[in-house]
Amino acid sequence: MAFWEPRSAALTIRRILKVNHAGEFGAIRIYNAQLALARHLYPDIVPALTEMRDDEIEHCRLFVEAMPARGARPCRVMAFWSLGGYVLGFVTALLGRNMIWVCTEAVEATVHRHLEDQIAFLRDRDRPLHDLIGSIQAQELAHLQHAVDHQPRQGLLRAATLPLIGLVTESLIWLSTWGDTGSMRREIAR
Ligand SMILES: [Fe+2]
Numbered sequence: 001m002a003f004w005e006p007r008s009a010a011l012t013i014r015r016i017l018k019v020n021h022a023g024e025f026g027a028i029r030i031y032n033a034q035l036a037l038a039r040h041l042y043p044d045i046v047p048a049l050t051e052m053r054d055d056e057i058e059h060c061r062l063f064v065e066a067m068p069a070r071g072a073r074p075c076r077v078m079a080f081w082s083l084g085g086y087v088l089g090f091v092t093a094l095l096g097r098n099m100i101w102v103c104t105e106a107v108e109a110t111v112h113r114h115l116e117d118q119i120a121f122l123r124d125r126d127r128p129l130h131d132l133i134g135s136i137q138a139q140e141l142a143h144l145q146h147a148v149d150h151q152p153r154q155g156l157l158r159a160a161t162l163p164l165i166g167l168v169t170e171s172l173i174w175l176s177t178w179g180d181t182g183s184m185r186r187e188i189a190r
C-alpha cells in the first residue's frame with residue numbers, strides 16, 4: 001500500500017482490537033495494584049474493586065477471542081501497559097480511597113471517548129465487533145458512574161490529578177499504536 005492511500009478498514013479494525021486489548025490489560029493491572037493495597041487499607045471497597053477487575057478480565061478475554069478472525073495480534077508494548085497500569089494503581093491507592101475513584105473516573109472517561117469513535121466507525125463495517133464494544137462500553141460507563149458516585153471529596157487534588165491521569169492514559173494509547181491514534185481518529189471520522 002502506498003503511503004498516500006487511505007488506510008484500509010481492516011487495518012483500522014486490527015488497531016482497534018490491539019489497543020482495546022492492551023487497555024483492558026492495563027485496567028486489570030491498575031485494579032490488581034489497588035486491590036493489593038485496599039485489602040490492607042480500605043477493605044470495604046475490595047468487593048467493588050474485585051467486581052470491576054473481573055469485568056476487565058472478561059473484556060480482555062473477549063477482545064483476544066475477536067482477534068484471530070480479523071488477523072489482529074496483541075500490542076508489542078504490553079510491558080508499558082503492565083508497568084504503567086500497576087504504577088498508576090499503586091500510587092493512586094497510596095494517596096487514599098478517594099484517589100482510587102479519581103483514577104477510575106479519569107481512565108474510564110478517556111476510554112469512553114475512544115470507544116465512542118470506534119463504535120461510530122464499526123457500525124457499517126463490522127457489526128459483531130460494534131455490538132461487542134457497545135456491550136463493553138455499557139459496563140465501562142457503570143464503572144465510571146460508580147467512581148463518580150463514591151468521591152465524597154472533590155478538592156484540589158482531584159482537580160490536579162484528573163487531567164494528569166487522563167493524559168497518562170492517552171499517552172499509553174498513543175504509544176501502543178506507535179503514535180497512530182491521530183490517523184486512526186481521522187480514519188474513524190471519515
Ligand atoms: Fe474494560
Ligand SMILES: [Fe+2]
Binds near residue numbers: 027052056108139140
Ligand atoms: Fe472499566
